[in-house]
Amino acid sequence: MNVSILLIILFVGAFATYLAGDKLASKVALFFSLSSLGCAIVLLNQFNAGENISVIHQWINQPNISFALLADGLSIAMLLLTLALTPIIIFSSFENEYKNAKAFYALILFMAFAMVGTFLASDGLLYYIFWELSLIPIYFIALIWGNGDAEERKKAVIKFFIYTLAGSLFMLIAFVYLYQQAGSFLLEDLYKLNLSSTEQLWIFLAFFLAYAIKIPLIPFHTWQASVYQKAPAVGTMLLSGIMLKMGLYSVIRWQLPIAPLAAKEYMYIFISLGIAGVIYGSIVALRQKDLKKLLAYSSLAHVGLIAAGTYTLTIDGLRGAVLQMIAHGFVVVGLFFISEIIFRRYETRTMAEMGGIRSQSPKFASMFLLLVLASVALPTTFNFVGEFTVLYSLSQINLWFAFLGGTTIILGAYYMLKMYQQVMLGETNTKVFMDVTFKEGFALVLILAVLFFFGMYPKPITDLITPSLENIITQINRIN
Template sequence: MNVSLLLIILLVGSFLTFLSGDKLASKVALLFSLVALGVSVALLNSFNLGEDINFVAPWINQPKISFALAADGLAIAMLLLTTALTPIIIFSSFGTEFKNAKSIYSLILFMAFAMAGTFLAADGLLYYIFWELALIPIYFIALIWGNGDAEDRKNAVVKFFIYTLAGSLFMLIAFVYLYQKAGSFMIEDLYALDLSDNEQNWIFAAFFLAYAIKIPLIPFHTWQAKVYQKAPTVGTMLLSGIMLKMGLYSVIRWQLPIAPDAAKGHADLMIAIGIAGVIYGSIVALRQKDLKKLLAYSSLAHVGLIAAGAYALNLDGFRGAVLQMIAHGFVVVGLFFVAEIIYRRYETRTISEMGGIRTQTPKFASLFMILVLASVALPTTFNFVGEFTVLYSLSQINVWFAVLGGTTIILGAYYMLKMYQHVMLGETNSKPFAEVNFNEGLSLVLIVAVLFIFGMYPKPINDLITPSLEHILAVINR
């Protein structure tokens, strides 16, 4: 099966969604996103059967650039995350009315196309093109359909765009330099380069700037909370659930194998930066009065731990990081959707203006509590598997890394349960709170099901990603 079929479906779906008009756009987008999910599952089946699903075709002769797509277990896992979350995000938005709906749903599919291309690309310049393409739709989604003061929203989105673009330019310079050394942008040719220590340090730093901003890691995180708050919920879901995973994935796929000695030399510093993000994000989350900003800083803490696992440079760290990427993608989309459900009824995101929801909506309260418990890595949930594996990997390097990284569980439990108490319990808000409707309930149930199924049985994902991670680790330790 040709892996390029997935990209074609998402790209064609984006154009047809735009042409379908405002009334049909959401349904057409949902249809194509479900087809894309089906293709991803078919690709997984072909991969498990040992069929060749990669795609390589000459593209540009000078410089030598190939349209090369490689679907190993790691790439397929990220494809499944992308194509599973996209229809959930689209379906969850059915309760929100958008002006010029055909454009926003078209942009959502185009963004999914670009993100899928980023995960599949096996040519450095093709990867860079997909990486940059993913930035364009989220810029317009946040700028045009965002909330709050228009000028404030514009400032936040422009800052995000400039930060991300600036970091990516350093990555482009690194790729140009690597091409001069290898005569090719193909990933295996870049892996085979024998770079000096000085060259590796510069390449490592250039990639780090691009990835640290996208993930984000402190101190490159300053764009994140404001953009998450100002973007429409579908935009926040795309950013937190999938787009930031591009940076974490790229650390493992591109940065570490291309500059392995620099990675080993700076591993402790990178882990420390990740753990600092865990502590900083958790402490700042405690002080937030806006629900979306609290969830944004909670996300910052979780991705800091994922980054620490990636930079641990051992199999458990890689495996835990990828498992946690997928788990975090589902739980953070669920939590931001909960914030959107509350906003639809109360028209506020200020925590102090909420309360007493549980007595009116027991089903919603139960689903929300499950997502909160998953976020704090309760055993039997998917997040527990990922966080435990990452902490175990850190303990193999230095037990204090694991102890400090574990604060994400302690602090996370405190601020998330405190938030739940203020939002769902206590005195009832003067406005009535209607129980979740079919669309809202189904979206939350699907997310909760994934968190429980893979929390209790993560073996299929482990088996899928481990060979790819072992190959990357072998390149690093060559």
């Protein structure tokens, strides 16, 4: 069995979901998402047994383009993140009613198809195609099923679309230039290029623009908070939990190994940008009154730290970044789902209009608190493993980087606990807060189980990703 079967399942699933009609769409989408997850676990076992599950076939002769999918430890880890979160996200939406549900759920599966393709592609043009395809479904999900005023939502979504598309065009130009030098878009051929320091700088910056917008890093983050706020809960979870990881993954897979000289020469600048995002995101989060916007800026702070870890060019930095990517994916999906559960009952996201939920729903309050503690990297949670490793890698470069990066722990704990106090404690809201349903509780328990299991036993993931990251470090250090 090869890894392309996953793409087939998701692609067919998207069409089957649409054809199933509005009443069955959610269940059909859940079935295909779970089927793809089961298939991914089988492929993981085959990979661990030493079988080759990668794919490479000649696709187009002129230009020389291959249908090439690379299934190494790094790509499989991101694959599992995507395919584990997708059914959770779909299941979390079962309590909502959507107009034209068949299109809504079909777009979710198509987006998962495009994101899986992005994580697996090892041909530059194929990778670019999947990268762009992932933008289409989230555009329509946010535009059609989003929240708030239609005009404001339209402005936010169009800004996001134009930003990301414009950044991607620079990446496409970089791939065209690399193709002219290598005669191929294949990743292994691009890795072999001996580009001059000037060439590497321009390639590095072209990639950086695309990735910095997608992650996002400051000052390319201006689309994020408004889109997160206006998108429906499912769209926000897809964006924050999975889609932004495409940019972080791509830094490790494409940018750093292809342009290592530029990465080394300007390391301090890009680490500083990541850490600036940590501080900026945390400070702005402190001032938020809207729960979704607070979580959006919290996410900005966390991904800034992850990006800083990738640009350390150390094995600890890359390993910590990948661990934190996976942990952040589960935490942020859980937190945005919490926000959606509260909105279902109170029909507001303004924190001042909440309060007193703990006295009415202690089970919900307990699960919310555990997610908050995971977000602030409490020991025994998955986030602690990744965050500690990233901070250790920063300390190897400069102690000040580790100190400033560590502010995410202090500031994060302050604004997250303050948010929890305002939302869950205090006087009871005049509206009755109904306890969590079985479906809501089940989704939250699944997320918490992942966070605490891998927080105490991260070895399976570190063993999976480390050989791939060591190969990338070797590639980065091939030219001194």
